[in-house]
Amino acid sequence: DIQMTQSPSSLSASVGDRVTITCRASQSISTYLNWYQQKPGKAPKLLIYAVSSLQSGVPSRFSGSGSGTDFTLTISSLQPEDFATYYCQQSYIIRTFGQGTTVEIK
Amino acid sequence: EMQLVETGGGLIQPGGSLRLSCAASGFTVSSNYMSWVRQAPERGLEWVSIIYEGGSTYYADSVKGRFTISRDNSKNTLYLQMSSLRAEDTAVYFCARVRLGDTVLAYDAFDIWGQGTMVTVSS
Numbered sequence: 016d017i018q019m020t021q022s023p024s025s026l027s028a029s030v031g032d033r034v035t036i037t038c039r040a041s042q043s044i045s046t047y048l049n050w051y052q053q054k055p056g057k058a059p060k061l062l063i064y065a066v067s068s069l070q071s072g073v074p075s076r077f078s079g080s081g082s083g084t085d086f087t088l089t090i091s092s093l094q095p096e097d098f099a100t101y102y103c104q105q106s107y108i109i110r111t112f113g114q115g116t117t118v119e120i121k
Numbered sequence: 122e123m124q125l126v127e128t129g130g131g132l133i134q135p136g137g138s139l140r141l142s143c144a145a146s147g148f149t150v151s152s153n154y155m156s157w158v159r160q161a162p163e164r165g166l167e168w169v170s171i172i173y174e175g176g177s178t179y180y181a182d183s184v185k186g187r188f189t190i191s192r193d194n195s196k197n198t199l200y201l202q203m204s205s206l207r208a209e210d211t212a213v214y215f216c217a218r219v220r221l222g223d224t225v226l227a228y229d230a231f232d233i234w235g236q237g238t239m240v241t242v243s244s
Contacts, residue, residue: 016182045227046226046227046228047227047228047229049228049230049231051166051231053166058215058234058235058236058237059158059166059215059231059234060234061230061231061232064220064222064228064230064232065222065226065227065228065230068226068228070232102165102166104166104168104230104231106219106228106229106230109168109171109179109181110156110168110171111168112158112165112166112167112168113165114165115165115166
């Protein structure tokens with residue numbers, strides 16, 4: 016099984032901050048890396064697919080990068096509605112989620 | 122509008138069985154890969170099962186042999202039959218559609234999600 020490890024598990028940030036979340040796969044997963052945002056009591060929402068492609072309707076302050084085993088989600092200027100939990104997910108072999116990163120208000 | 126609506130959750134005793142349903146609208150279940158993902162209270166997301174367009178099915182090790190994913194094309198509905206339920210199966214269960222890439226860009230992502238249905242396994 017492919018393990019996905021996110022860091023940090025949580026972070027505190029202020030509106031306007033640049034935020035970076037990393038995700039590491041236990042083996043190479045090609046371009047099969049996606050990012051989701053989840054708010055309390057809600058279903059996850061697809062933000063980025065195939066490492067760096069922005070899902071329709073998602074603000075351009077979200078971006079993704081990486082290759083092979085190491086990937087990054089960046090929020091260029093944190094907005095109030097961005098406080099949430101973020102998950103990476105691989106679909107190269109079966110499917111696995113990272114453990115999540117909670118972005119909290121500083 | 123493309124939508125998924127899960128039903129069937131509830132309180133069930135350990136060892137019991139339950140069937141979850143996921144009704145789709147705006148797209149055809151049988152023409153897509155469809156999946157179940159769960160989230161235990163205060164925990165992260167855990168992939169559970171997937172059914173491919175051709176009918177192949179796959180399961181997480183944690184549910185293999187106890188859960189069965191299926192679909193009814195006439196009802197445009199996805200199912201998850203759960204048996205031998207354990208306390209650790211307590212979670213919100215989401216169904217999700219898988220959107221696939223193409224020869225230009227290979228990917229596989231959960232693009233449409235239901236609102237979730239809560240399953241509580243407890244005596």
